[in-house]
Amino acid sequence: MEQAAERGWRGSAELWLEGAHVLLVEGGVEAVKIGALADRLGLSRTSFYWHFADREALLAALVQRWRATNTAALVARIEAPAATVTEAILGLFDAWVDPGLFDSRAEFAMRTWALTDPSVARALAEEDAHRIAALTALFLRHGVPPVQADTRARTVYLTQVGYIALRSDEDFETRMARIPEYVLVFTGLAPSAAEVAAFRARHAVRSAAPEDR
Known part of the structure; x- marks a missing residue:
């Protein structure tokens, strides 16, 4: 520890990874370069190699980070206990x-990256399949027949992918107003007033924020 202190702070693997994530989101994978990252963090290029073997190792860690955050968040919401299918879909929302x-x-950046990198495209296909399978299981748990469950799962998922791919820009209240109708379209059932109220209550802080209006 004393020797490391004498040589100066080299950051942490997580710090370098977070910085790389920001560069990826802002400028795509082409922007994720060791020199640019070191400059952004105010650290030396040599410090990078204490944490990652090379740029390819950093890029692989970025893919793993995305798997462990976005997919994990979706699956956690999909698998959360729910009394009704409409409550379950609102939980996913x-x-x-x-x-x-x-x-x-980050999702948009990954999908753009996948267009030029076969290994990332494979990872993306795996995560898409994982997410759709989880959504299909959600519908099956609530008594939806298998073929319909698969179709509804794909409708839910591909609609959101479309939002991301098109970088759809709608203000927060507009999206919130559409939520009950989306639930009806996706499930064939209207959410109860209590379910909608609970959903809005969970997001009341964002609804009140000036930047979301």
């Missing part, structure tokens, strides 16, 4: 309304 749960900018 928590992730897509709250950027603290699901990072849509």
